[in-house]
Amino acid sequence: MNKLKLILLFLIAGVLLAGAGAGGAWWLLRARAPAVAGETPAPAVEKDKRNYKYVSLDKVIVMLRSDSGAPMSHYLAMDLVFKAEEKAEKHTKEHLPLLRSIAVKALSAYTLEEALNKSIDDLTVDVNRAFTEGYARDNAEQPFVEALISKLIIE
Structure with a gap:
């Protein structure tokens, strides 16, 4: 019974880690989506350099x-x-x-x-x-x- 609980705990931890990894990958892909889709990113605002x-x-x-x-x-x-x-x-x-x-x-x-x-x-x-x-x-x-x-x- 003890081994069963230990295996179940490792299985749940593995599923949670896989979900976290998939979420992180999705987040990174979403942030890069405009560059990947061929869209040009918004131009950076030029700072006024006058004194x-x-x-x-x-x-x-x-x-x-x-x-x-x-x-x-x-x-x-x-x-x-x-x-x-x-x-x-x-x-x-x-x-x-x-x-x-x-x-x-x-x-x-x-x-x-x-x-x-x-x-x-x-x-x-x-x-x-x-x-x-x-x-x-x-x-x-x-x-x-x-x-x-x-x-x-x-x-």
């Missing part, structure tokens, strides 16, 4: 409007960071007064409700659009890649 500097523009403060257009005692305060290529860092710093003006003009159109209902991503898109349009209007090249919001307060 960037980040230029800060602190305390862009705008009074928000009421629905009727009159100024309210509510405001929006925002700190911006401009992602600029290393060679354009100085040029971006020279443009900070213009960038502040464009940001204030774009943000001053918001009412309190509009500002509260916008996400940071939405505001980032709006501010970047305002910078792009401002530079296009002046037929000038934008000295930075994108503007990012580093701080936002709506009071």
Whole structure:
């Protein structure tokens, strides 16, 4: 009886090992399937190798409007960071007064409700659009890649 249990135990262990081996082989074949089937694998994403500097523009403060257009005692305060290529860092710093003006003009159109209902991503898109349009209007090249919001307060 003892020998029977031992043989049965070895038989079960053998079946489990064979199943694990078959599962591992299936897993490896599935991972290589696109190459085996002649499909081309997805190209690797090329990394951006440019060096960037980040230029800060602190305390862009705008009074928000009421629905009727009159100024309210509510405001929006925002700190911006401009992602600029290393060679354009100085040029971006020279443009900070213009960038502040464009940001204030774009943000001053918001009412309190509009500002509260916008996400940071939405505001980032709006501010970047305002910078792009401002530079296009002046037929000038934008000295930075994108503007990012580093701080936002709506009071």
